[in-house]
Amino acid sequence: MKKEYVYILVTYVLMLLSNIIGYPMLYWAGVNLFHEPPASMKTLTPPLWTVLSFIVGLIIVLHFLRRAAKNEMNRAEVLPAGPSALWAVYGVFLCFFAQIVAAKIESLFGIPQSSNNTQQIMVLIERFPLVILISSIAGPILEEIVFRKIIFGTLRRRFSFIVSGVVSSVIFGLAHTEISHLFLYSLLGLALAFLYEKTKRITVSMFAHVSMNTIVVVMQLLYPSVQQTLQFQDFHSLIGGLI
Incomplete structure (x- = not known):
């Protein structure tokens, strides 16, 4: 398997597991830095982190996929x-x-x-x-x-x-x-x-x-x-x- 594919798989798994640390970090930032009400931030944290993590994950995956495509000749x-x-x-x-x-x-x-x-x-x-x-x-x-x-x-x-x-x-x-x-x-x-x-x-x-x-x-x-x-x-x- 190409090393770029390994990087993509690792990125995908980390993206799916990122909520473990992403949820509490985003919740803390929303409440303490942006002064969102705790109840509101509790509701927004899951969907907001889902959007952020998937967009970042997709950008990284497409980057490695493009690198892998350069070596595909046939x-x-x-x-x-x-x-x-x-x-x-x-x-x-x-x-x-x-x-x-x-x-x-x-x-x-x-x-x-x-x-x-x-x-x-x-x-x-x-x-x-x-x-x-x-x-x-x-x-x-x-x-x-x-x-x-x-x-x-x-x-x-x-x-x-x-x-x-x-x-x-x-x-x-x-x-x-x-x-x-x-x-x-x-x-x-x-x-x-x-x-x-x-x-x-x-x-x-x-x-x-x-x-x-x-x-x-x-x-x-x-x-x-x-x-x-x-x-x-x-x-x-x-x-x-x-x-």
Whole structure:
């Protein structure tokens, strides 16, 4: 594995764990330096730190990814731009289809279709709307770089697509810390790995991932009006959760 990829993985893990020291530091700064009321700062700290840490993390990751790209010489297998664009659009529907299938299968085992992960993100968005930039753009881009470009791509150099796709997708699912929905996240990860495998362009899986999360956020925000026309179970099967 390239050293730049190692740096990216380390950056991603540190970003996810940064709230351990980030929350108390930001809370202290808000109360003592900016004289925010403690109650207000307690509410703002999680979403504000999420935005700050993801933006900084994305900048660092893109820096190392650019350095790694300079050493990549073989671009012969990359699908041309036209077909790749079609795959990107098709990928959005593929992801929703995978999510619907996974949700239906999980329901057969009595697993609730609502996602705690999605609910927590929506709470952060309500507190600090800029979190939308993280859930819809920065987050998906980082996940595609880490789980598809690096983890899947590294495994694919030695193993078949099935082995590489399943292993990387299960890791992707575990990273979302919702064991009850591990199958759903893993199937979505496999769909995104398929897009990357077919086009050799990480931007294709990024587009599908970003588009899907954006649609889910919009649908969740419109939920009070949408639920009037869709049954609860059908609604969650349709829009699923953030990945």
